[in-house]
Amino acid sequence: MRQTGTEKRRNFPRFPLTEFTDRKGDLITLREYDHVKDRENLVDMYESFTPENRCLGLPPSTRIGIEMWVDYLAEDGFSVVAEIGEKIVGHCSIVPSEDGKVVDLSIFVHQDYQDRGIGQRMLKKMIEYCKSAGFEGITLITERTNKRAIHVYKKLGFEVVDMHFEYDMYLDLSKV
Numbered sequence: 001m002r003q004t005g006t007e008k009r010r011n012f013p014r015f016p017l018t019e020f021t022d023r024k025g026d027l028i029t030l031r032e033y034d035h036v037k038d039r040e041n042l043v044d045m046y047e048s049f050t051p052e053n054r055c056l057g058l059p060p061s062t063r064i065g066i067e068m069w070v071d072y073l074a075e076d077g078f079s080v081v082a083e084i085g086e087k088i089v090g091h092c093s094i095v096p097s098e099d100g101k102v103v104d105l106s107i108f109v110h111q112d113y114q115d116r117g118i119g120q121r122m123l124k125k126m127i128e129y130c131k132s133a134g135f136e137g138i139t140l141i142t143e144r145t146n147k148r149a150i151h152v153y154k155k156l157g158f159e160v161v162d163m164h165f166e167y168d169m170y171l172d173l174s175k176v
């Protein structure tokens, strides 16, 4: 029987809250996303994304489009957010495949907070989380021109598995 998003969500283990200081000296909190409490703040973050920080059409360019995307991620997946004080500055989400073996990952750090080490810390914690949750691997797609994202993904162990149009990348969690 096909799992519904709600059934999938119930199976996600808790994400341990962590704090760290970024390269600029700000205290960052990494914690599980709460769709009731955080939805508006997350949509606000994405609404202020500049066009050059979008990747493969994401985040969507309209508020209603962002809301629909964020609702889909909450329904079918699991997310963590990076916060400075009460402000969400980064978001990393996973959506399991139909068979539940692998997850598809996306990650975005707001342009005012990039290049401070936040993306790498968020990704590293999400990799640890996916491994401890029992997934076999993590897939993602990025644009071949997205040098920073590709650098970060490769640094954390992802390999390019298909480069026909975009870069399809994969991390085998048995190797980390």
Ligand SMILES: CC(C)(COP(=O)(O)OP(=O)(O)OC[C@H]1O[C@@H](n2cnc3c(N)ncnc32)[C@H](O)[C@@H]1OP(=O)(O)O)[C@@H](O)C(=O)NCCC(=O)NCCS
Binding pocket: 053, 054, 055, 106, 107, 108, 109, 110, 113, 114, 115, 116, 117, 118, 119, 120, 121, 141, 142, 143, 146, 147, 148, 149, 151, 152, 155
């Ligand atoms: C990609 C992204 C998630 C990375 O998060 P971040 O917090 O900015 O990344 P970090 O600060 O942790 O790390 C950036 C790394 O990229 C490197 N970098 C920066 N610009 C680079 C470039 N043009 N080419 C190669 N490497 C670059 C930095 O030197 C740093 O690497 P280092 O720690 O080895 O020195 C974030 O920049 C982002 O959201 N970008 C826009 C949206 C996007 O591309 N999302 C990915 C979806 S496909």
